[in-house]
Amino acid sequence: MRKLRAMTLVAGAAVLVAMTGFATSPAAQAERSSGQDVVEYRVHDAVKSGDALEAAGLDVVSRRDGNDLFVLGDDATGGKLSALGFRAEVSQRTHQEGWAAPARPAGAGLQDETYDGGYHTVNAHYANMDAAASAHPDLASVVTYGQSWLKQQNKGGYALKAICIAKKAAGDCALNPNSTKPRFLLQAQVHAREIATGEMAYKYIDYLVGGYGTDPAVTNLLNTTEVWVVPIVNPDGVNLVQQGGNNPVLHRKNADFTAADLARCGDTAGSQPGVDINRNFSYHWQSNTSKCDQTTSTSNGAGDSEPETKALEALWANLFGDHRADGASDKPDVGARGTALMLHSYAGIIILPWEYTNTAHTPSDTPFRTMGKAMSQFSGYPYGQAGDLLYNAPGGSDDYAYGKLGIASFTIELGDQGGSCDGFTPSYSCVDGTFWPYMLKTFNYLAGKAASPYK
Numbered sequence: 001m002r003k004l005r006a007m008t009l010v011a012g013a014a015v016l017v018a019m020t021g022f023a024t025s026p027a028a029q030a031e032r033s034s035g036q037d038v039v040e041y042r043v044h045d046a047v048k049s050g051d052a053l054e055a056a057g058l059d060v061v062s063r064r065d066g067n068d069l070f071v072l073g074d075d076a077t078g079g080k081l082s083a084l085g086f087r088a089e090v091s092q093r094t095h096q097e098g099w100a101a102p103a104r105p106a107g108a109g110l111q112d113e114t115y116d117g118g119y120h121t122v123n124a125h126y127a128n129m130d131a132a133a134s135a136h137p138d139l140a141s142v143v144t145y146g147q148s149w150l151k152q153q154n155k156g157g158y159a160l161k162a163i164c165i166a167k168k169a170a171g172d173c174a175l176n177p178n179s180t181k182p183r184f185l186l187q188a189q190v191h192a193r194e195i196a197t198g199e200m201a202y203k204y205i206d207y208l209v210g211g212y213g214t215d216p217a218v219t220n221l222l223n224t225t226e227v228w229v230v231p232i233v234n235p236d237g238v239n240l241v242q243q244g245g246n247n248p249v250l251h252r253k254n255a256d257f258t259a260a261d262l263a264r265c266g267d268t269a270g271s272q273p274g275v276d277i278n279r280n281f282s283y284h285w286q287s288n289t290s291k292c293d294q295t296t297s298t299s300n301g302a303g304d305s306e307p308e309t310k311a312l313e314a315l316w317a318n319l320f321g322d323h324r325a326d327g328a329s330d331k332p333d334v335g336a337r338g339t340a341l342m343l344h345s346y347a348g349i350i351i352l353p354w355e356y357t358n359t360a361h362t363p364s365d366t367p368f369r370t371m372g373k374a375m376s377q378f379s380g381y382p383y384g385q386a387g388d389l390l391y392n393a394p395g396g397s398d399d400y401a402y403g404k405l406g407i408a409s410f411t412i413e414l415g416d417q418g419g420s421c422d423g424f425t426p427s428y429s430c431v432d433g434t435f436w437p438y439m440l441k442t443f444n445y446l447a448g449k450a451a452s453p454y455k
């Protein structure tokens with residue numbers, strides 16, 4: 001039985017910070033204070049029905065136990081599951097209590113601004129990257145690679161930012177694929193509510209810039225490899241999440257509310273507006289125009305409709321080049337270098353392409369499974385194609401990165417295999433205590449494979 005989270009905020013020296021991005025209406029605060037329950041259901045013998053549950057608009061939460069899947073919703077979701085013929089029971093219930101804004105200790109820098117017990121805000125992530133680059137100009141450069149949907153609309157929003165970390169020589173950290181050093185790209189929080197993933201990116205940046213010259217493994221890595229980190233793929237979405245303060249809003253998608261807005265969908269785990277960036281990539285893309293679904297895949301009837309998606313595709317092409325003929329069954333060419341990892345939560349699994357289907361394997365299946373097995377030894381997470389472990393996920397990042405460009409691209413879902421660090425918003429102590437030791441080894445392993453992932 002899993003422990004429910006304590007939802008109290010430690011006040012102490014915290015001060016509330018008034019700034020752009022935290023504007024939250026009194027009505028929204030009152031609604032959160034009134035106490036909505038987020039209910040997780042165990043759905044029995046549903047392992048073959050993941051796609052059907054998704055198609056019914058239910059929020060399958062990337063976790064399984066034997067033949068059971070888990071669905072997140074509210075008190076009404078149980079009836080919906082019964083009506084669909086599933087046997088389900090409540091496995092976890094989280095009560096949302098009083099709202100508290102993101103905050104930082106008096107005198108602390110913006111990079112220490114946090115919510116929900118320690119999770120960093122978008123502005124804190126960006127300030128941390130800037131601080132790393134200004135303290136270590138020989139090691140780190142911050143690159144703006146696009147604009148979020150809200151930014152493009154002139155409605156606030158954020159620049160899309162990456163940091164390149166390497167012992168820089170002439171020509172390093174440039175946005176073209178002709179780099180001297182091979183590249184590893186780490187990306188987090190494409191799904192905004194998967195808040196522990198961004199912390200892994202934050203910690204890896206600090207680990208690298210702090211370890212050069214003192215930690216031989218870091219020194220060697222940065223002398224030979226460019227490490228790129230995008231800590232927040234979906235900053236507009238994360239801004240919605242962090243506005244929940246100590247009760248993060250379980251928003252998954254971006255903030256492109258063209259098709260439907262908060263008035264129509266609400267903003268709960270099971271119903272929300274926006275587009276799922278990780279169903280929007282245009283390789284084996286599939287249409288889902290249900291506006292309040294978790295996996296709405298487009299705003300205009302086609303893939304690549306979202307600026308966050310297109311900007312990431314352009315970043316990949318700039319960092320890695322094109323090593324594969326589109327849609328063909330050929331392997332990436334012998335010169336293909338580079339590895340990439342997209343972090344999610346909270347199934348506790350390692351996913352390799354293809355993700356749109358599990359009835360076909362990629363031409364690189366053997367090296368992918370070799371790398372999956374190696375990573376599995378760090379975390380104990382099982383590895384395989386998405387449809388074998390959970391459900392098929394068309395329009396995802398890895399299928400595009402590998403299918404169009406030939407990048408050795410993986411997804412890892414953080415997780416605790418049913419333990420107390422499962423959930424989208426685990427206690428902050430899980431970041432250091434559970435996830436970081438696994439992930440540090442995993443990131444360093446994949447960075448080490450950047451020179452020749454297919455050999």
Ligand SMILES: [Zn+2]
Nearest residue numbers: 191194344345
């Ligand atoms: Zn996810």
